[in-house]
Amino acid sequence: MTTSASTVVERADDRNRYEILVDGKLAGFTEYRDHEEQRVFFHTEIDEAFAGQGLASRLVQEALTDVRAAGKRLVPICPYVAKFLLKHEEFGDITDPVTPEVKAWLRTRLG
Template identity: 65%
Template sequence: MTQAADPIVRNVDARHRYEILVEEVSAGFTAYRDRDGQRVFFHTEVDDAFAGRGLASVLVEQALSHVRSTGKRIVPVCPYVAKFLKKHEEFADITDPVTPEILQWLETALAR
């Protein structure tokens, strides 16, 4: 019996998202838009075919680690990212609150 390959997370900047691949198949993504020095995460999803494997957690943890390495800050508009951050305080130092101003900006950015 062969062991499944570890999932791979990659930033696809042109599509404003991090994707998680399982054996070279896209299993999910977390989407963002950049605002000044912030990366605003607004949606995360994992395909039903890959549910129950903890892939969303792997995806978000690696995405947030990448954000840290770039010097940006995190704004968790996405409910999953916000929930993840409550359990992972190691990212608290780079997390900014979701404000009405950010929500308005995001709405405008996504409408383009």
């Protein structure tokens, strides 16, 4: 993942999420679960103390770039990720639709 000044995006596989850190502090994350060749994004959150700095966009951009590099496809259940994709059509070729089957599968994984 990349670094700029004091901001870093990292994939935290043990927590099934990508995290964005500012000066070493967790500023936010986007959560996923892997379903076969798909990475299903279901929640993105930025701490209020870091709001308005464009961190969510950077976080999702780098997460989706990593999905592409891993040869996976993505499913945008998370409203923020879905909104991001409307403005970033370059990820359209690796985006799968949100289906009732994927939602049902995710519910079983999240309990």
